[in-house]
Amino acid sequence: METQIDSFWVLVLVSKCKAFSAQNPIFLLVSVFLAWLAMALCYWVYPGGPAWGNYLRKKGISCSRAKMIPGPRGFPVIGSMNLMVNLAHHKLAAAAKAFKAERLMAFSLGETKVIITCNPDVAKEILNSSVFADRPVKESAYQLMFNRAIGFAPYGVYWRTLRRIAATHLFCPKQISSTESQRFNIASQMVSAIASQGGDYFCVRGILKKASLNNMMCSVFGRKYDLGSSNSETEELRRLVDEGYDLLGKLNWSDHLPWLANLDLQRIRFRCSNLVPKVNRFVNRVIEEHREDQTGQRRNDFVDVLLSLHGPDKLSHHDMIAVLWEMIFRGTDTVAVLIEWILARMLLHRDIQSKVHDELDQVVGRSRPLMEADIQSMVYLPAVVKEVLRLHPPGPLLSWARLAITDTNVDGYDVPAGTTAMVNMWAITRDPQVWANPLRFLPERFLCKDATADVEFSVSGSDLKLAPFGSGRRTCPGKALGLATVSFWVGVLLHEFEWVQCDHEPVDLSEVLRLSCEMSNPLTIKVNPRRR
């Protein structure tokens, strides 16, 4: 029979021992510490580390009896938290390789049991299963109200309602095409801002981020701002989004070591509680302005949509703030980050940039600007976008993990309810078993040149060899809008300019993983106009 030692019984034994009485507080402390350490070591010896050990011992399952998911033990108590800092996707891929656990690896983040896969079949099994339709609790997400928005709302009626509202009013093809002129205007403003650099080297990131923010402010809040001029409202919102990004992208120790929660060692709770009233004030002001608008003229932005809902779909004021804030938050950086990676690749691979230029000249010519409808007639530009998504997915670990709602089975292993599941999309897209010459930048792999090429390879989640927007019930609802924006804006930027890298600051593909995976050194470039 399995012996179960838990902290309670160790403490009872210790308290019965006379040497450890109240007169010997040092002995008492030392013994409690030793008992705790002994337990921590007991849990730690299991594959996957302390969280898995704790679970298996409590269930009375021994190492020899269970079919264990391979994985690193990490350190006692904290498990493999070290794998999650600085480019977690690289470290997790290396660990999976070392443990020959690419299909499925178990590890512990403190008290959290985690599984991760670097295999497309197992990824599909996880992401498309209704068992993994929930998200793990993250204190910062709750503090920042995201549990009342789509991304972190628990799987259920409320989440389904939000997805339906967003799908109908923000992300459906009709709505996306109705905002075409807005994307065109912002693209023209980007072109002017870039042209005004007059052939000098400049950092393009600021322009891309401002353009994405203005785009979301227009779709969501109905606010139109000029890219060239600065205004306090966009700057305030930019600061709020940046702070939210930083907070949500941090590994919060107390999410995984609950006994640290009250200490708020990383000051995450403190910063969240400073940020939330500012977000509330900002979004509240916009909602009130829409309510008070006496002209009766609907702008048809997302605030108007939410205010017009009736019956069971009607959201409370608080929930509306959360949903609007999330849309601004999610739609801004993902787009800017991806465009910067595409431009970086265009600078590094001048031959490929020339091929895009040739295609633009054939489809559009140089006498008129590119229109969004032209993208439908292009094949090389979409292949470039897919190839960049393959090598530089903005969410290499698919941004936000999934949570097992019930006990389940993945790839033949038992996985208990409450386990966090991750997919290492970055490792899948660089796996030589999955992609030929995975490290080569080769947009041609998405063209129909030979029988093995896949013309219609869809990146929207049906094939987990490349699913940068996730898959299944919680797949990214903004993928069509995101792709339309990125493809069109990159098309415009390449149609208008030839992009040249800086001699003294060559393109550096090093990454930094915040909420999205960005270039760690922003691009410095100069442009030569192509259309006079």
Ligand code: HEM
């Ligand atoms: C290049 C652009 C984008 C990329 C690469 C991207 C990627 C992702 C990924 C990987 C997920 C997690 C999917 C999963 O768990 O299976 C996600 C979720 C989400 N994305 Fe995107 N995204 C992009 C653009 C957008 C845009 C433009 C919006 C909205 C304006 C948006 C809104 C969301 C929301 C609300 C979720 C949470 C969905 C849920 O939990 O039900 N995304 N995105």
